[in-house]
Amino acid sequence: MAAAFAVASSGGADVYRKPPDTTNLPRLGDASREDLSPILERKLGEEIMNDIRRDPDYLDDDPTLEYLNNFGSALVAAAPDARGEANLNFFFFAVRDPMINAFALPGGFIAVHSALLIAAQNESELASVMSHEIGHVQQRHIARQLGKQREDMLLPLASLILAALAAKASPDAAMGIALGGQGLAIQRQLNFSRDAEREADRVGFQIMNSAGFDTSGMVAFFKRLQNATRLYPDPPPWLSSHPMTEERIADIQARIRTAPHHKPRPDSLDFHIIRARARVLQDGSVKGNDDNKAFFESQLTQPNRQEQIAAQYGMAFLALKKGDLAGAQNWLDKARGALKPKPGVFSAESDGSDGAPLFAGLQLEIELAPGQSDAVVQRAVKDAAMAYQQFPLSRAIAHQNAEALIAAGKYEEAARFLRDQIQQYRAEPKLYDTLARTYAREGKIALQHMALAESYALSGALPAAMDQLGLARKAKDVSFYDQSVIDAREREIKAKQKDEKDEKKDSKF
Structure with missing residues (x-):
């Protein structure tokens, strides 16, 4: 496999995209070193x-x-x-x-x-x-x-x-x-x-x-x-x-002939499901959707049970992407039914194997899709809470739990959940983005900009982070405590900017 990207056209859309910015890449150290630290x-x-x-x-x-x-x-x-x-x-x-x-x-x-x-x-x-x-x-x-x-x-x-x-x-x-x-x-x-x-x-x-x-x-x-x-x-x-x-x-x-043999691991259902998901995500064009539909229909006829279930999941995900919520739910129900007599997705007996978190996640994607009724969104809140309780280590389910609370207008509960998540997963910009959106719905402008500043800082966009802190400082609802936090973060970010500037100055770039 390649050790880095190859510079070759792969037949993508003929639309100009702004080239990535390479002007702020870090200095890589003493050129006399045999390798990088x-x-x-x-x-x-x-x-x-x-x-x-x-x-x-x-x-x-x-x-x-x-x-x-x-x-x-x-x-x-x-x-x-x-x-x-x-x-x-x-x-x-x-x-x-x-x-x-x-x-x-x-x-x-x-x-x-x-x-x-x-x-x-x-x-x-x-x-x-x-x-x-x-x-x-x-x-x-x-x-x-x-x-x-x-x-x-x-x-x-x-x-x-x-x-x-x-x-x-x-x-x-x-x-x-x-x-x-x-x-x-x-x-x-x-x-x-x-x-x-x-x-x-x-x-x-x-x-x-x-x-x-x-x-x-x-x-x-x-x-x-x-x-x-x-x-x-x-x-x-x-x-x-x-x-x-x-x-x-x-x-x-030659290595296989001399290596110790052992019973190989069976494939997980998750593998087949993720392949189906990747197929839909790779090409969302009209032709791509038609080709994927034909592929999944053919896969449904295969004798392998895992491939059949993955094809049903793929049909559900494809229907969701096309806005056919009823069709998506119908195909997901078929996939779940094919798992019986195994425990249900939200069963307390499930250990998270055999695709359970993926089925739970797709159910929530359907329930939170645009066009769903308030009743379905409220059901999504309950389903998301149950799924998170069952799969507390799933980052996908955790994000959906927050989205369900926001969709249902439970902003204070969503903000509290997201703050708890940030304490455990401080390096996830997505958590800060979602928290900023939650604060915006609550009308907490200073906190919204402070959360966005953290997201930008984690993404390496330090000037944008400083801009957000400046907006937070000027917000009408900024508190004395918020001002103290803003002061501290500005000092930290300025120090980091200075370090990066010094590295660039000392280099030959």
Whole structure:
């Protein structure tokens, strides 16, 4: 898999998108170091992620994010050394892209393309890809390669990493970013060496084997990738620096013969459901919806029970996206019925396995969709409370619980719930955004701007955070206590801005 974005058009809409801003990327440290420090590596990754999160093709879909992070965390847990000396917090996410690919960014940020989620036929295949990318992070390939470059070459390198997002909307925009960062020279440096790819294969193999996945899934996916690349007149740019696929397949087959065998893990229903969800999210055009409908109808005839249920879920989600709420509820009821005689979604006996949180979440999506009656919205409040009680660790359900309270006009209860959530999950900008919206409904203007300031600060937009604090200070309802909090936050943000300015001043950029 690629270790970073490839600069290549993927056939997206021909609409110009503003190129990502690379002027404020952090200084990466002493050029004489052999590699980047873990702290600087993470900082660069966070800066790049701030741009990626603002891109329309970033799949900010709570159920997908939750599945990928649960799945990825299980793989990381099987590799005690993966977090490294900095004890990295890995973050797994998806981007909408029709090319089968995955990539790792500095600092433990790992993504899969929506097409890869759809192409993987089982969790072992998905595990093979994600374990490979974890291997890149564990071996610090990105940091080691960046550290070997001259410091004044790092900004063009960051530009190239970001250029792929613009490529989806405009190949010309992507080329501008790449050329502006001396992309033609840096691309050769960006591509991982064949030795690094072999090492990531080896580490990935060990990770997925330790996690209990069928290691033959790595071979199966390599073959699928090999078939997919035959559709292109030229190999994808990221593939040019990789070992030939036949060589990688032979190497993994040799490892399989000598590795200890164990009973492979069965696929979870969640995997099949998330694939169905990714299929709908990848292409919401009229043709895309028609193609997805035909696919799900065909999948309904398959003998595999999990695929049948996933197809019913997919039909429900597709109907929801098209505004057919009755159809969505009908298909969801069918999917739930196919699970019987297992416990119901909201049953206290359910342990959260077999898709239960995903079914609960889709039920809430339907109940909170535009056009629902007040009675249905009030039912959503009860269903959300029950789902959150049953699945308290689900971030998707927690967000929906807050949305249900807001939709029902229970603003004070929603604000209290969100403040409690923020105490546990301080790094989630979405919580602050939702809290700001809640305060706006209550008419608490100062608190609204203070919450937005925290969201902007977490997203790296420090000037915008300062602007929001200024608006909060001028609000008519600002209290003496609020003023004290604003003063403290302004000092902290100004200090952070000064540090970043000093880093930029000291660098050669």
